[in-house]
Amino acid sequence: MTTGNHILVTHFILLRFFHDLHLLLFAVLLSLYILTLMANTLIIMIINADHTLQTPMYFFLTHLSCLEVCYMSVIIPKMLENMLVEKMGISFVGCAMQMFFFLFFGVAECFLLAAMAFDRYMAICNPLCYMVIMSSSVCGKLVVGSYACGTIVGLVHTIITFSSPFCGLLIKHFFCEIQPLLELLCGDTFLNEVQVIAVAVFAIMVPFLLVILSYVCILSTILKMPSAEGRLKAFSTCSSHLVVVTLFYGSASFMYLRPKSTYSPPVDKLFSLSYTIVTPFLNPMIYSLRNEEVKGAIRKLWRKMLDA
Template sequence: IPVNLSEVSEFRLLGFSEVFHLHPLLCVVLFSLYIFTLMANTVIALIINGDDTLHTPMYFFLMQLSCLDICYLSVIVPNILENLMVGTIGISRTGCAMQMFFFLFFGVAESFLLAAMSFDRYVAICYPLHYTMIMNSSVCKSLAAGTYMCGTAVGLLHTITTFSLPFCGLIINHFFCEIQHLLELFCDNTSPVEIQVIVVAVFAIVGPFLMIIYSYIHIISTILKISSAEGQEKAFSTCSSHILVVTLFYGTASSMYLRSKSTYSASVDKLLSLSHTVVTPLLNPIIYSLRNDEVKGALRKRWRKINLVC
């Protein structure tokens, strides 16, 4: 008979207990990726902040993306590393609630930020003569603030709802306090909360994605009207990095939150979560630095200055 544990002070995170023999290797690999990702995103943010030629709306949003990726990663990875080093770990009820809130906050904020970035490209390509007037500093800051407000709203909604209900279990078969795994520990009927999760996922994942699709329909339509192939290539090159990042982010996010229960597997779920929380923030700065001439130019300029000083 399930015992009401609503006053429990600690949960147990199983992490990757099913592959215990691989923990040392996974720990080394994940720690290396974590450090590299932190450094790469920090470099991107510092380069944009320190180079006047990159003080444009597109790079303002890219700097926000790098900062979000740093925070998003740091909410989860330290927990995973601890789990890999010592096995099953405990996390306090308050710590679990905070981890859930910040994971949702940064994840939802990034989702809406990608939509804001697509709007920026839409204005730049479809209305180039009015770009500086439309995408002024006030508009950019308002869009950024809006993404954080959406993240805060979703984070608070799920966290308050989840931790106001009684739990009948302590063991979370995951490497962090993810809402779908906490639902498995509820004593009561979870259907209302499951519906809430789906509705919010549609708002936070499908909504911004549809905004991006709408923007790119108009962007592609405008690009196809450009007479020269060189002009088309130049216009499309400004969007290619964003398209790759969008595909990576929404592909992993939708597979986590919008898939059928009949296809659920704990191992697959952990793998998808790991790719979304670790691989996506790792690849974002690589995609933008390798595919963007202005970022590469700013990096080379900064490197030459460092060499001159040394």
């Protein structure tokens, strides 16, 4: 339906990731989705079951695993559904909800990764005060703050975008991402672009700079350690987090910190695939396979299951 120069939108049309390989991609994505759900759920169960893992680092890791599960579940089920139907679409309300929850979980993860960097900073640079400063109350407030930031950013983007008039229905993407939706808005979208970049600076660059600052201090402390074994042990506790931060912030920064004139649907879809599917899939392996405490807890849980 059209009203004046804009369309009264009740639904949007989405694009397939690959037109000729959607059945193969369906099988691959479904497998990755199930494996990611299982891996993150296993991490949550192991941390909650093993009392030796009841530390701030693993408290944050539990919430990170929860966010990864929710983050993927906002995008992948609808994407899989659309791969099996001839006409890929999503309702107006469904698109708004998908965009809000995608931003909510994504921004919450940005700030949670910053909180995890601060936790590593306190553990390495102030070990004597670590358990006092990183109390359960402080950890809880950092997590709540991360979710609060996600809520604010999600609401701001969603309300501004979906209260604007649309002049098109075809979203050149496989889910309701901000940049493809901006291309459907009527008239000059300069203010919308400025809003996206401004919020992205707050949601991506601020926590990223906090991460960088934390690791500069950590690196300085590690280099001052007299023992090579001590330096290696200290760095090993941070390396997993650094890999995750690089993957997540790198792809997110590319997507959001640039003007609309540089958007390229094929390239953007590949980068979106990176932080919506690849990163959540790799995180459990990065944190568990390279972590002796987690591997020890898995072996302990496995022995209990066999004995039972």
